Amino acid sequence: MSKSTRPRGAGLMLLAGLLGAAAAAYDYITPATGIDHTGGVILVLASCLLMGLAAIGVSAIRSGMLTGILVFLIFLDILGTGTAAWFLESELVMAAMAIAAVGIVRRLTCRGAIA
C-alpha cells in the first residue's frame, strides 16, 4: 500500500486561500456587503492569493527550511487576514481563515505521516 507523499495541510491551506480570495472578490463587487470597492477588501484578496501561492510552494518545495519559512509566513497571513476580515465583518473570509488554521495545525501535528 502506498503512502501519500503530499505534505499534510497544504491542500487545506490552498483551498482556504482560494475560498478566501473568492469570498473577497464577492465582497468587492457586491454592494449589499457594505465593504464593496474598498481598499480593505483588496488587501484581503491579495493576502488570500498569496496564501494560496505559499501553500503551493509548501507542496512543491522539498527543502525543510524553505518550507518552514513558508508555513510561518502562512501563519502570519492567517493572523493578518483573519484580523482584517474581523474588522471588515466578512464572515466568509473569516471562515476561510478558520480552514487555513486547521490546515496549518494539521501540517504542524501530522509531520510523521508524510512520506
Added chain:
Amino acid sequence: MKKSHAPFATLIVIVLIWPIRGIADGQDWSDFNGNAMAQKYSGAAQITPANVKDLAVAWSTHTGDVSEGGDKGPKTTWQSTPLFVNDTVYVSTPFYRVFAVAPDTGKIKWIYAAKTISNDPKSVFHGKNRGIAYWAAANPVAGQPCQKILYLGTVEGQLHAIDADTGRLCQDFGGHGILNVDQWNTINHKFPFELNQSVAVYRDTIIIGWAGVDWTWEDSPPGSVFGVDARSGRKKWEFQTEPENMRHKIGTTNVWAAMSVDVQNGLVYLPVSSPENNYWGGDRLEDMPYATSVTALHAETGEVAWARQLVHHDIWDIDTNAAPTLVDIEKDGRKIPALVQSTKQGFVFVLNRLTGEAIYPIEERPVPKSDVPGEVAAPTQPVPAAIAPTTPWNFPGISTIADLASFGQCSRDYASYRDEGKFTPPSLKGTIAETPTTGGMEWGGGAVDPSTQTYVVNSSNVIQVYKLIPRREFDALYTQIGREAGATEYESPYAAHIYTFLNRWGMPCWKPPYGTLSSYDLKTGKLLWRHPFGEVQQWGFYMPESWGSVTIGGPVITKTGLIFIGASMDSRVRAIDLKTGDVLWKHQVDAPAVSTPAVYTFKGREYLVFAAGGNAILAPRVSDQLVAFALPN
C-alpha cells in the same frame, strides 16, 4: 322554506366597506416628520421586538437620480423622507423629481420632474431636497383636480404644486402651478431662496421657510417666513425674523429646517437659525430676539405667540435646526402641552408649547468672554439644568491612538487652541468648539412615543476648530488658495476658517464616541439610556461599536416599542429596543440612509421605508435606492 339572502347581503356589505377598511387600517406617514406635530411616531403594531429579526426587503427601487460626481454635477445628497398617504408612497429626489410609488410593490405610478437650475451640472446652485409636503381639501369636490396636493420646492425658490393623484401641476396655484417664492426676496438678493425643506401645512395655509448660502456674505437676505393659501399660493402673511433696522446689514436668521404645527391651537413652530456673520457678531450687537430661537406664530396670521431664544448672540452657527416635537406630558399630576426642542449644542429644551415657559428649569450659565476686537460675547447662555445634554460640556480628551499615530500632533495642536468649554467664543488663534456647527443634534431631530412620553434622539459628538481671520489677511490667503481659505463672510472685518479637529491622517483627535442615541423620560426629564450608535468605516474596516458614528437624519418610534433609524455612516439601518437601546436588527443598504424613515400600513401589512442616498460630505458612498422592509407574508 324561505330562501335566506343573508350570505349575499354579507358579500355586498363586504364589497362596499372594503375600500373604507383599506383607509381605516392604513396608518399614514403624511408629513416629513410623520405628522404635523413632528412626533415621528407610528401606531403600527405588526412589527414587534419579538419578530423584528425576521424583517426582510419587501421591495427596492432605484430612481436613477444620483450623481457620483463628474458630468452629472457634484455628488448627490439624498435626505428625503418618503410620505405615505393617499394609498401611495411619494418621495422627492436630489434632481427635484417626485416619484409616486405603489406601497406594496415599489412600482412607479407616475413621476413629476421639476425644471430647475440645480439640474444643470454647470450651475453653482446644487441644493439638497429633503422632502415634500401634502395637503388635502377638507371638503374635496368630486371630479375636480388638485383636491390633494404635493408641494415640492426648488433651489431657485420655486414651489411646485402637484396633483397627488395624477402628478400634474395644479394650474390655480401661483403661475400655472408654480409659486415664485423668490419674488419676496427683496433685500440683499445675494442668492435665491432655496426651498429644500418641506413646507408646513396648517388647514388651508402652507407655511414656507427657506435656506440659503451660509458663511459667505454678512449682508445676505434677512430671514423671513411666508404663509400662503394652499390652493392659490396667494400670500396671506409674512414674518420677519430680524429687527427692521438690521435687515439691510445682517443676513439669514432664516428658517431652513422643517416646522411643526399644533393644529388644535393654531400655532406653527419655527426653528430659527443664527444670523450672519456666523462667527463674529461685532456688527450685530443689538438685541435680536428671534435669532437662534424657537418661535411660535399664529398660523392663520403670522403674529408671534411667543419666542424663546436658545443661544444669545450666536457666534458659533448653532442654528435651531429641527422641527420641535410636540407632545402632551404628564408631570406632577398635570397634563402639560409640551414642546421638545433638540439643538446643535446637544441640549434638550422642554417648553410649554402654548406659552414658551420652561417645563424643566433653564438656567443662565456664565460663559467665557471674547478676546477678539469688536466682539462682545453674551455673558450667559441658556442651559437646561435638569436634562442631561447629549454632548459633553468640556473637551472629551485627546484620542491616544490619533495622538500616537500623528507623533503628538493632536496634543500639540490642542495646546495651541483656546478651550474653556462649551460656548468658548471663536478666536484668532483658534477655538475648540464643543458646540460646533455640525451638531450635536441635526435637522433630523428626535422622536417621541406619546403614550409613554419617551423621547429618543441621535446626536453626533464632533469637535471643530473655529479660527477667525482678519479681512486683509484672509483676502490675501483667498487669492492664493481659493475656497480652502474658509468662510468668506464678505462685508465683515473677519472671515473664518472652520475645520474638524483631525490629525494629519484624518483621524479624529478627540476621544469617542462620535455618535450616540439617547432616550429620555419626558415625565421626569431623566436620561433612561444612552449608547454609542452606528459604526464608522475606513477602507472598509469597521471601527469598534463603542466609537459610534456621526449621524444625519432622525429616528422613528412605533407603538410596539421599536426605534427604526438609518442615519449612521456605515450604510446600515437598524431596529432598536425602545426600553433598553439594544440593537435588535440591522440591514445593509446601498448608501448611508441620511434621512428619517417612514412607517406605514397598507392592506394590513406594515412597511418601513428608507431613502438610502448618502451624504458625500461625510462618506463617499451615494445611491438612489428607495427600500422598503416588511415581515414575510
